[in-house]
Amino acid sequence: MDERGPTDPAESAIVSAPVVAVLGLGEAGGRLAADLVSLGVAVRGYDPATTSAPDGVDLTDDPGSAISGSTVVLALTTAASSRAAAESALPGLEAGSIYADLNTTSPALKRDVAGLVAGAGARFADVALLGPVPARGLGTPALASGPGAQAFSEVFRPLGMPVEVVSDRPGDAAIRKLLRSVFLKGLAASALESLRAADAAGHSRWLEEEIAAVIGEPLLARVVEGSRRHAARRVDEMEAACELLRELGVEPRIAAASAAVLAALAADEPTGGATVRP
Numbered sequence: 711m712d713e714r715g716p717t718d719p720a721e722s723a724i725v726s727a728p729v730v731a732v733l734g735l736g737e738a739g740g741r742l743a744a745d746l747v748s749l750g751v752a753v754r755g756y757d758p759a760t761t762s763a764p765d766g767v768d769l770t771d772d773p774g775s776a777i778s779g780s781t782v783v784l785a786l787t788t789a790a791s792s793r794a795a796a797e798s799a800l801p802g803l804e805a806g807s808i809y810a811d812l813n814t815t816s817p818a819l820k821r822d823v824a825g826l827v828a829g830a831g832a833r834f835a836d837v838a839l840l841g842p843v844p845a846r847g848l849g850t851p852a853l854a855s856g857p858g859a860q861a862f863s864e865v866f867r868p869l870g871m872p873v874e875v876v877s878d879r880p881g882d883a884a885i886r887k888l889l890r891s892v893f894l895k896g897l898a899a900s901a902l903e904s905l906r907a908a909d910a911a912g913h914s915r916w917l918e919e920e921i922a923a924v925i926g927e928p929l930l931a932r933v934v935e936g937s938r939r940h941a942a943r944r945v946d947e948m949e950a951a952c953e954l955l956r957e958l959g960v961e962p963r964i965a966a967a968s969a970a971v972l973a974a975l976a977a978d979e980p981t982g983g984a985t986v987r988p
Contacts, residue, residue: 728752728865731780733773733795735760738812738843739786743767745847749869754780777802782810782865789815789946796823805831808858808865812837814888814943816950817881824856824880833858836880837873838887842932855882888951895948896964897925898933899971905934941975948972 728751732743735757746753747766754768756776763769770776777783777799787795792813803809809827811820811834824834835858840851848870854862855877863873876882901921908917922930937944948969955962 728782729754729780731756731773731776731783732767732786733757733776733783733799734786734788735763735767735769736786738839739784740764741844741847742784742786746869749848751869773798774802779804780807782808782862785809785811785813787813788943789813789819789950792819793823793826796826800826800830803827803830803832807832808835808861809833810835810837810854810858810862812839814838814891814947814950815884816888816953817884818953819950820856820881820884828857833861834880835859835862836883837862838883840887840890842936853883853886855884856880859883884950885954888947888954891947892951892955892962892965892968894933895937895944895951895968895972898937899964899968901930901933902937902971902975937972938975941972945969945972945976 730743730746730751730753732739732746732753732755735743735755736759739755739757740763743753743755744764744767747764752768753766754770754776755763756770756773757763761769768776773795780802781804783799783803785792785795785799792811792815796809796811799809809832811823820836824836827834834856835854836856837859838853840853843850848866849872851872852866852874854860854873854875857878857880859875859878863875867873876886904921905914905917908914918930948965951965952962952969955965
């Protein structure tokens with residue numbers, strides 16, 4: 711990977727004075743938008759599900775208005791709508807601009823979206839966020855791959871995001887995140903099931919302390935409460951992980967079980983255990 715900075719004047723302008731469009735102003739998108747504004751970055755946002763935005767974000771009525779004139783587009787919608795978000799962005803993308811898909815989807819879908827973006831003359835970055843964005847914001851570690859990965863890194867590293875460029879191939883960052891998710895979401899599913907059983911047996915506090923002694927209270931709280939709060943989104947993530955494992959010739963026993971636990975949580979079934987102490 712060429713580590714040199716951009717030499718084209720247009721690329722230099724992107725690095726020095728980015729105008730960022732954020733598609734999706736939920737917990738993650740809203741936090742990133744707010745952090746960017748706090749650093750003096752011009753931010754436009756679009757989200758059909760909200761009528762408000764963080765202070766300083768120019769909330770638009772349609773994605774085209776947010777994207778027009780932007781040098782970087784951050785897509786933080788949902789896995790299910792990632793292709794539709796990219797399609798809505800195509801008319802407003804400018805040659806050389808960066809379209810970064812931060813959704814957790816399958817590598818195949820990342821490559822599909824990359825093809826759409828390339829057809830518009832823009833550069834695609836497959837970005838995998840490795841941590842709780844609402845808590846860390848721009849400090850969330852990220853992996854990036856694809857034709858626009860290096861350019862994405864050159865914009866966001868100076869803004870405080872630890873970005874590791876893994877390759878110029880779309881989907882490579884997604885692969886690494888999904889492999890990691892098999893472990894972390896499997897750990898969460900294990901904790902939820904054991905805590906549910908401990909609650910039924912009257913030993914929930916004891917088991918919480920035992921698990922916390924092994925993995926630490928912050929991680930225990932994160933995997934349990936995070937699973938409850940983001941169950942529906944994480945079902946999509948684990949289904950993508952199952953798809954990846956099958957492509958790799960590995961039977962997704964843990965990934966499939968984790969998806970089932972999360973689906974039960976999303977349906978408000980009693981899958982979790984006692985509330986973990988703050």
